[in-house]
Amino acid sequence: MMAGSGEHFKALVRSHGSGDDDAFYSVALQVAAQAARRGHHNLATDLKAAVDNSRVERPQKVTSIAQPRGDLSDLVIASHPVVGLKELVLPDDLATQVRRILNEQRQRKQLLDYGFEPAHRILFEGPPGTGKTMTAAVLAQELSLPLMTIRLDSLMSKFMGETASKLRVIFEAVTDQRGVYLFDEFDALGGDRSGNDVGEARRILNSFLVFLENSSAESLVVAATNHRSILDKALFRRFDMVLNYSLPDTQQAAAVMRGRLGSLAKGVRWMSLEDEMFGLSHADLVRAAESAAKSAILAGSPGVTLDDIRDALMSRQAASLGR
Template identity: 85%
Template sequence: MAGSGEHVKALVRSHASGDDEAFYSVALQVAAQAARQGHHRLAKDLKTAVETSRSSGTKKVTSIAQPRGDLSDLVIASHPTVSLKELVLPDELASHVQRILSEQRQRKNLLDHGFEPSHRLLFEGPPGTGKTMTAAVLAHELSLPLLTIRLDSLMSKFMGETASKLRVIFEAAETQRAVYLFDEFDALGGDRAGNDVGEARRILNSFLVFLENSSSESLIVAATNHRSILDKALFRRFDMVLDYALPDARQAAIVMRGRLGSIAKGVRWPSLAENVAGLSHADLVRAAESAAKSVILSGGSRVTVDDIRSALRSRQAASLG
């Protein structure tokens, strides 16, 4: 029993430190102890599990799922469940997302031929148009965690600390495969020409160097609502720049129909074309939800064109206000 207790403590310590090899070594010790005690089936299963995990080539899974140390203070980890089929984008933009996924899924083949898959990505466009959702889709489709950078923790009043924290993030990206999302990136990547703080310029220079030297192990995604204020030096450092826009009437109908499902059966979506103008994906989802809840609360089972139109008008009024 004492030996088993020591093994458990060793497993916990190796898990906490993200040391996969130490974890496997202790697991094999447990298997050996089980064999000595006559538990041959358990010993065989443990050995098989260790060999399967080692041969899978997965790198530091525990570290990715639960960021530790300095990284844990800088990122919010999540495991998105939103799939590609739920992402409604114009055809050209959708093809870019498909290309990113294709390159990542065949990254080994590309690397074997001396080419890196696209992994430095800039998403720009109005709020609520699908930028953050795209990052989530990439993470889900590639079975990777999404690590969203906490800009409040990254941007220190002591700017030298910010550069050091950037180094922590990019070093983690070298060894812990994930999608690293710098949301509201303009807070970090604003135009240096209008900034007379020398240290702020050095922070951005540091980011540019880290970005340019980053390997293709992880995806680095920067998302911004304000492309116009970004430093021009940023754009040539990214492998792909994806431009997001407000949905047209066809895309708006797909978004709302997807959210409402069968409760919207029979709705003539073209008749709502004028009512969706100027609304983002997020606005459309909220309008659809508002219409559905109003109908359900009143005892109905189907939304009508008038229900949806009323909700859309409320969203338009709110966006203008």
């Protein structure tokens, strides 16, 4: 005869599906207790031992990606990035700010014990392709948290009530499920617009500001924008930190390309490519590196040549002028 009731088994499935280990173990121990009451002592002992062993084997809990459900499933795309801090090429001052965010999050309990919240409302601003989205992915990976990217196309509605209710769903998830919540291309929501929709835009923005102001420190809320100039000034004081991104200089550009090419780039004189790299974003440089690598591989070469890289960079320069 089965020791656990139907309700117990349903609770086990629900807690497993949501990634809630504590709830899962609690229900498992309830099943073990019920088994003991029914005289199934061996089963009860085995269940309790399995729970104890599992807890010992998994001392560090890594947040699993519980796929968004219900209303949230239409508003958020969940992922678990694999890109780490070592792969993020940023100016020293910006890299220091990113490490500060990570340090505060890793010691969040100590800060909270003293009545201080870790930085958890972050704004990234700067030109396209300069590493804003990648930084959000790095924060998620380094903190073993899911990256929850907000789908602004699903969030925005011509009806204020609908947008506000959707924002409420997202910020409730910020409290309930620890993660990095990314509002990419945030200017679509936070822009200081003019025209016939200014009243509606203002109400949506005010609603966001209220939710942001009261957002839980359990998660990080990250907003990224390419257009700082159009953002409402009321936004900036609501964020704990504002990180300003810019196009890479020559050394950073070379580091980006070296990181993507790896061993294929041995012996490349990067400083001779300064003019070709100038003005390109991180994303442009990565694509140029990938193009040069494919040219070398298809030609059967053990590595990329200076001409491979120069041709790829000039192609990206032409493409950027056409944007």
